[in-house]
Amino acid sequence: MTWQHALKDYQMYLKIERGLSKNTIESYSLDIEKLISYLDSNNIAIGPLKLTSESVQQFIYHISKELNARSRARIISGLRSFFNYLVFEDYRQDNPLDLIESPKIGRKLPDTLSEEDINTIIEAIDLSKPEGERNRAMLETLYSCGLRVSELTNLKISDLFFDEGFIKVTGKGDKQRFVPIVKSTQKYIQIYIDQVRCHLSIPKEFEDTVFLNRRGKQLTRAMIFTIIRQLVEKIGLKKIVSPHTFRHSFATHLLENGADLRAIQLMLGHESITTTEIYMHVDRSQLTKAIETYHPRK
Template sequence: MNWEKHIHDFELYLKLERGLSINTIIAYVSDLHKLADWVKEEELLKSPITLDTSDVKDYIHHIAGSVKPTTQARTLSSLKGFFNYIQMEDYRMDNPTEVIETPRTGRRLPDTLSVMEIDRLINAIDRSTPHGERNRAILETLYACGLRVSELTALKISDLYFEEGVILVTGKGDKQRYVPIGDATISIINDYIELIRSHVPVQPKHTDTLFLNRRGNGLTRAMIFTIIKDLKIIAGIKKKISPHTFRHSFATHLLENGADLRSIQAMLGHESITTTEIYVHVNRTYLKEVLEKFHPRASY
């Protein structure tokens, strides 16, 4: 039914023309393979060219009982993108997903850590070991710069422009941005490079990679998750946290201390200000206090 060919061509389009991140492409392709498997299981005998709106609705209804609304929404987004591509390539005149509404997912507010909780996590690190000093530098960088975990693992020594007070970050879709970095974090990273990393047997592919494991390879996303999970237990923090929690905390604390949304947007690398605006909703109590303190007619 040509599903494999069309999915493969779409994957190349996402890589070469859209420049999307590897993780996003993997998610898109996975969603499409699941649709193709369902078409085969249902014996519909239809290709991406002949699948119609009712078929897509049946598929969304099929997965609705086993996945969250957020997953349904992402799946539909993948299908919309795929059929837009099919239409753009003149394989068909219409898009069967065009009239299907995205499931309501609500607006999930991000979990955050307080400054005290971040201190507890960092203080839980055993700095008597080489990987302890490395882990300290990792957590300090995540929080000080608001990085995604993929941005942290991809960070290179050549991306560090400490004299200018910035680092060059490669974000989603290989888009680059400069992010400011404070003197305290610069000092911690320099100590890691000079005292710890310099003694690691670096593998040829990772001579420029900043954060390395004991064998001289770059760290994986899973390893960063494990580091934070272990420290959370030691620190006695009950919240569900991940590397992304540091990014949320970075943005929330900046907002609480008076930073404007446009500046936070630039540092986070958000394409749209509406993505950044979620942080306005994180701490309504704090914002109410700001209003009462600074607005001339907030109280009598």
Template sequence: MNWEQATSNYINFLKIERGLSKNSIDNYQRDVKKLTAFIKNMNTTLSPLYITQENIQQFIYETSKNINPRSQARLISGLRSFFDFLIFEDYRKDNPTDLIESPNITRKLPDTLEKEEIDDLIAAIDLSHPQGERNKTIIETIYSCGLRVSELINLQLSDLFFDDGYIRILGKGNKYRFVPIHITTIQRLNFYIKEIRSNITPIKDDEDIVFLNRRGKRLTRQMIFIILKELATKINLKKSIGPHTLRHSFATYLLKHGADLRVIQQLLGHESITTTEIYVHLDNSYLKEVVELHHPRSDFNLNEEDK
């Protein structure tokens, strides 16, 4: 089996068996293609069935000169998945990446915004601009529903169940979840759809998409980033923000106001509770406040004679 055949089979496996999103599949495919190019540049016909740990180590060493530790760790993880697939299909008996150590990565906690900062961002939107009402609705929807940017730009009119108070979200792994939507966000979406979007003619295949540009095409991820960056500059916000900042802020706000971590996990569409814990990072002062308030001995006071 050559590299092209192995890669093609692997991609089909990721699509059909694992049901991964296009972005995830593209990333896995990119990892294998990098290794393929490296092997071919060695002027060897070595197939993926016979590549060794030494080959992988050499590849990682050469590649690490041009990428940061986080990207290197992700690359190793992607290759490990590829060779696990070959073992699963009985093409190989071992995984040459098993003994390859990933670099230590210090997880950088993402910035979050306070409710007042969200309000400032929204207030900075020029509603006299043709896209002002749309942009305001976008920020309200991401923040109040905790959406990923990919979930927002692919949100469809047929996913809106306002009478029931929910919207349906197609998340990672092509899995649906229903997210409660607040009445103020429903009102905002209704206004945008009836007063703004109704004046736009959607292009083919985007007829059901909620958020459109003036040409009737769904927005890109980059466009959402640009909208937020421009607003942040406008209010002189020093934090580095993007669509995920609003998602982090949504989750953190819920936890600080008493929401259960498992509930937040469901709302965000996380498979692992560990991922949710990262999103709701809390400072030490808040943790101390929770312990003092809810500790089983919090109602125990020492008498003067016991001190």
């Protein structure tokens, strides 16, 4: 079995069996392609079924010169998953990553913005331009609904249930969830749809997509990043801000204001409460407040 054959089979497994998104599959594939590139550049002619722990260890040592511990841990995890698949399919008897330890890394706390920062960013949008109404509606939706950037770009008009106060979100692995949407955000989306979007020439395949570019096509993830980066530069905010920062801020601000962790988990679309629990580490004062408010011996 060649590397390309194994990689193609693995990608199909991730898509069909595990239901992972295109972006996640690309991320997994990139880890394997880095290993393939290393083997090729060093004239190591070993296929995926014969690769040894020693060869993998040499690769890890090679990338350690240019990658930090967190990046190395991610690559090791990706490779371990790939070889676990080969073992599962009976292509191999063992996983060459079994004896390789991931570097110890601390738990990374998410970057967040204050409510004032978010207000300042949104207020910096130039509403005199047609795309201004769109950008305001997008950022309000990112923040008030805690969406991933891919969930925002894929949002459909048929997913908007404003009368009920919800939107339907399609998340990782095409899993769907309903997320509450506040009246003010509904208003900004409706303004964009009624006053800007209606004047676009929209190709048939994008007629149901909410947020569109000037050519009437779906916005890319990169464009959302660019819009946010330009606004952050405009207000002189000395922070690295991405669409995911709005999602982190959504969760953190809800927790700070007393929202239940389980409710936050459902709104974010986290499969495990453990993933959501990282927000408990952002503001430990919430733990003290919980004891003081709810413990019978307070």
